[in-house]
Amino acid sequence: MERSLETRVTQAVDAWLAWLPRWQPATHRGRRSPCRRCFGSPLLAAVGIGDTAPHGVQHGLSVRLTTVIDQRVARYTADNLPLLQAELDQQAARNRTRSYRPSEGLDPEFDGLPLDPDPDPGAPFLFTIAGLAEEATEAAPPPPPLTEAEKNALRREIALADDYANEVGQEICMLLLSHRLRVQAAVRTFVDPQIDQMLQELSRSLDDPFV
Template structure:
C-alpha cells in the first residue's frame, strides 16, 4: 500500500531522530559558501531548525524531506508528463553509463554536499573528486538535440512538475509543524550540550592562551 505524505514525513523525522545522537560538531574548517539546499529552506523553518542550529544537523533532515518531495514528483511525472519522463529516462541512462559516480549512494547526511573541501590559497589540489566525476561525464555522449517544438512542450511539462513540487513542499511543511516539539527537544538533548561544551572550551583557551592548564587570573608581577 502506498504510504501517505504524512506517514513519509513522520518516518523521515523518526529516522533523523535516530541518527541525531551520533552527530558530533565538525572540527574542520567551515565552508564559505552556504548550502543551497539548506540556506533559507522553508522545510527547516517549519521544523524549527533556525540559523543557530549547526548545518550538519539541518542537512540531515532537509535531505530526508527533499527525498519525499522528489519521490512524489517522480510519481506524478511518470503518470502525467510523458515527454519530461522520457527526457529523464534518457538522462538516467546517460548517468548510468558513467564510469565514476561518487555522488550516488551517500547517506542523507552527506547527500548534496560538495565533494571536495574548499581550496587553500597557494596549495592547489593534485586532483579533486568533482574533477574526476566531470571527466567521466565528458566521456559519455551527449543526448540528441530537441526540436524547438519539443523544447517548448518540454518547458511546459517542467513548469507543471515545478508547480506540483511546490504543492507537495507546502504540504510537507504543514506536516512538519506537528513535529516541531520533538525535533526541538532532540536538539536540546543532543546538540546544545555539545555546542555549550565547545564554547566552554573556547572560553578556557582564551582565558589562558599560553598555558591551557593554568587557572585564569592576573599574571604575577
Template sequence: MERSLETQVSQAVDAWLAWLPRWEPATHRGRVAPCRRCFGSPVLSAAGLGADVPHGVQHGLSTRIKTIVDHGVAEYTALNLPMLQAELDHQAARNRARSYRPSEGLDPEFEGLPLDPDPVPGSPFLFTISGLADDAAASLPDLPPLSDEAKAALRQEVGLADDYANMIGREVCTVLLHHRLRIQAAITQYVEPQIEAMLEELTRSLDAPFDPNDPRTS
C-alpha cells in the first residue's frame, strides 16, 4: 500500500533525527554562494530551521523532503504527462550511459551540493570533479530534436508538473508544522551545544591570541 504523505514526511524527519547526533560543525572554508536548495526554502521555514541553524543541518532535512516531492511528481508525470515522461526517460538513459556519475548515490546530507570547493584566487585546480563529469557527458549523443509543436506541448506539461510540485510542497509544509517541536528539541540537544562550544573557543582565542608558553612571543 502506498504510504500517505504524512507517513513519508514523518519517516523523513525520523531519519534526519537519527542522523543529527552524528553532525559536527564544518571546519573548512565556507562557500560564498548560498545553497539553491536551502536558501529561502519554505520547507525549512515550516520545519522551524531558520538562518541561525548551520547549513549542513538544514540540508540534511531539505534533501530528504525534496525526495518526497520528487517521488510524487514522478508518479504524477508517469500517469498523466506522456511527452514529459518520454523526455525524462531519454535523459535517464543518456545519464546511465555516462562513464562517470559522481553526483549519484550520495547520502542526503551531501546530495545537491557542489562537487568541488570554491576556487582560491591564484591557485587554479589541475582538474575538478564537475569538469570530469562534464567531459563524460560531452561524449554522449544529443537528445533527438523536437518539432515546434512538440516543444509547445512539452512546455505545457512541464507547467503542469510544476503546479503539481507546488501543490505537494504546500502539503508537505503543512505536515512539517506538526513536527516542529521535536525538530527544535533535537537542535537544542545536538546542535546548539556544539555552536556554543565553538563560540567559547573563539572567544578564548580572541582574548589570548598568543600562546604564553611560546618562546617566540616573549
C-alpha cells in the first residue's frame, strides 16, 4: 500500500532533522546565482526557514520535500499521461547509455547543486565535471522527432503534470505547518550557534576602526 502524503512528508522532515546535527558552515566560495530549488521556495516558507537559514540547511530539506512531489508526479504521469511517460522513458533510456553520470546518486544535501565551483577570473579550468557530463549526453543517440500534433498533445500533458505538481506542493505546504516548531527549534539548536561563532571570530579578526 502506498504511504500517505502526510507520512512521506513526516519521513522527509525526520530524515532532515537526523542529518542537521552533522551540518557545518561551508568554507568554499559562495554561489553567484540563487539556487532554483530553494530561492523563494514555498516549502521552506511553510516551515519558516525560507529567509533565515543558510542555503546548505535549506537545500537539504527542500530536496527531500521536492523528491516527494517528484515521486507523486511520476506516479500520476505513469497512470494518466502516456505521451509524457513515453518521452520520459526514452530520456531514461538515453541516460542509461551515457558512460558518465556524475549528478546521479548524490545525497540530498548535494543534489541539484553545481558540479563545479565558479572559476576564478583569468584562471579557467582545463576541464569541468559538467563539461564531461555534457559530452557524454551529446554522444547519446537523439530521440526520434515528433509530429506537430504530437508536440501539441505533449504540451497539454506537461501542463497537466505541472498542475498536479502544484496541487501536491500546496498540500505539502499545509502539512508542513505542523512541523514548523520542531524545524525551527532544530535550526536554533544546531545552526544558529555555529553562525554566531563565525560572526564572533570575524569580529575578532577585523581591526577596530576606532582605535
